Amino acid sequence: MFSFLMIRSTLHITICGILTIFVLISPSKAQKNISSVEDLWKYANDNNIQIKTAFNEKYAAEYTKKQAYSKLFPSIYLSGSMTDNITIQPTLVPATLFNSAANPENYTEVKFGKRYNYNGNISAQWEIFNANNLYNIKYASISRNIGNTNIKQQKKYIYTQISSGYITAIMLEEKSKIFIQNMYNYQELYKISQNQYAQGTISEITLNNVLITQQKIENSFNLISYQKIENYHNLKVLLNTEDSIIIPLQFLHYSLDSTSQYSPKAQPEELISEQQYLMQHTQLQGAKAAFYPTVSINYQYTNQIVENDLLAFSNTNKIPQQFWNIKMSIPVFQGNSRRYEIQKNKVLEQSKWQMYEAVQKQQKLYFKSNYAAYRSAIQAFRSSQQIMALAQKNDTHAQQKLQEGIIALDERLRYYNDLLLYQADYIEALQNLLIQEVNLKIQQQNFD
Numbered sequence: 001m002f003s004f005l006m007i008r009s010t011l012h013i014t015i016c017g018i019l020t021i022f023v024l025i026s027p028s029k030a031q032k033n034i035s036s037v038e039d040l041w042k043y044a045n046d047n048n049i050q051i052k053t054a055f056n057e058k059y060a061a062e063y064t065k066k067q068a069y070s071k072l073f074p075s076i077y078l079s080g081s082m083t084d085n086i087t088i089q090p091t092l093v094p095a096t097l098f099n100s101a102a103n104p105e106n107y108t109e110v111k112f113g114k115r116y117n118y119n120g121n122i123s124a125q126w127e128i129f130n131a132n133n134l135y136n137i138k139y140a141s142i143s144r145n146i147g148n149t150n151i152k153q154q155k156k157y158i159y160t161q162i163s164s165g166y167i168t169a170i171m172l173e174e175k176s177k178i179f180i181q182n183m184y185n186y187q188e189l190y191k192i193s194q195n196q197y198a199q200g201t202i203s204e205i206t207l208n209n210v211l212i213t214q215q216k217i218e219n220s221f222n223l224i225s226y227q228k229i230e231n232y233h234n235l236k237v238l239l240n241t242e243d244s245i246i247i248p249l250q251f252l253h254y255s256l257d258s259t260s261q262y263s264p265k266a267q268p269e270e271l272i273s274e275q276q277y278l279m280q281h282t283q284l285q286g287a288k289a290a291f292y293p294t295v296s297i298n299y300q301y302t303n304q305i306v307e308n309d310l311l312a313f314s315n316t317n318k319i320p321q322q323f324w325n326i327k328m329s330i331p332v333f334q335g336n337s338r339r340y341e342i343q344k345n346k347v348l349e350q351s352k353w354q355m356y357e358a359v360q361k362q363q364k365l366y367f368k369s370n371y372a373a374y375r376s377a378i379q380a381f382r383s384s385q386q387i388m389a390l391a392q393k394n395d396t397h398a399q400q401k402l403q404e405g406i407i408a409l410d411e412r413l414r415y416y417n418d419l420l421l422y423q424a425d426y427i428e429a430l431q432n433l434l435i436q437e438v439n440l441k442i443q444q445q446n447f448d
Contacts, residue, residue: 094106113306167438287345384428
């Protein structure tokens with residue numbers, strides 16, 4: 001018959017001892033042994049694709065920050081060119097330039113320059129002050145922090161899904177135990193009902209009702225078997241693995257006395273809301289920086305080599321040039337666009353701050369609500385245990401009275417149908433307790 005759990009100051013819910021929900025082992029695949037839901041979380045940290053993607057986005061954000069810092073360094077450019085003046089355009093100059101006695105109205109055709117020109121250039125530019133570069137570094141730093149928090153948020157989401165699958169596995173196994181016992185009991189009842197029907201003490205309707213209930217229990221048990229397989233593969237999808245996973249449903253411990261261990265940690269939603277506010281605050285500061293001047297230093301060195309023979313470098317002329325300057329650019333007037341941008345960012349900053357305060361309050365209230373729901377679930381589970389124990393006694397007495405011929409089969413079935421209802425209440429109470437416990441456990445994770 002169905003065995004019940006003991007109620008103690010520390011409630012020990014033993015689900016199937018070390019009963020394994022699935023052992024679907026393929027010879028070509030590795031085998032992973034999981035001992036707890038925490039092990040599933042750790043396995044997901046290394047394999048889940050959403051978590052991996054969040055890590056890659058974080059690495060990309062780190063490179064964006066390095067890229068922002070690199071803009072504080074000077075830029076250096078090298079360039080070179082070669083020009084082949086295939087035809088040099090002649091120029092008319094006054095003939096008196098070469099012969100003072102020549103007619104001033106006469107001009108002489110002269111070609112200036114050489115056919116081959118080689119140019120080399122090196123230039124450097126350094127923005128010694130540009131407020132946008134400084135705020136871009138702040139943007140990148142906050143984006144990197146958001147990337148870290150996004151990893152936590154993805155982990156929380158995946159942990160919640162995995163926990164749901166783990167709880168489903170526990171509940172399906174517990175239902176299997178109950179339905180196995182129910183099938184056995186109804187087989188015995190069906191044998192008794194067949195004998196009584198043969199003796200003419202019950203009607204065919206009563207016999208059929210017993211058979212219908214028995215068939216429903218068997219159908220439910222078969223459905224649970226398929227649900228186990230489906231849930232198992234859903235967990236493998238979350239873990240992003242083809243390995244065979246063995247999940248023993250072992251002991252789950254719930255403390256009923258101490259509240260000190262349930263201290264809420266800062267949740268990813270709260271951290272992201274804070275960082276979004278900081279990002280908007282930085283954008284406001286960046287909008288104000290649009291009024292700041294920019295200062296840069298520029299240097300350039302150019303050397304030109306000219307000759308008439310290609311790559312001869314024997315009879316050449318070198319024409320070097322170099323200069324440096326300091327440049328300051330002050331934005332004086334751009335309409336009112338910059339002022340409107342500042343006002344817009346002030347409004348958005350206030351909105352992000354209000355959202356951050358609201359998320360903080362919501363997380364605290366959610367934890368209190370969740371803990372209250374957990375305490376309520378404990379009481380509901382205790383109550384369901386007590387009711388199940390009483391219903392089990394009633395069912396045992398009813399079976400004895402049926403065998404002794406004190407009660408009719410119809411009354412015996414009524415007691416057993418009551419037991420089925422109490423079993424459903426017990427399953428619901430147990431599931432609610434597991435859900436509330438896992439919610440508290442997730443809220444206490446650092447997601448590192």
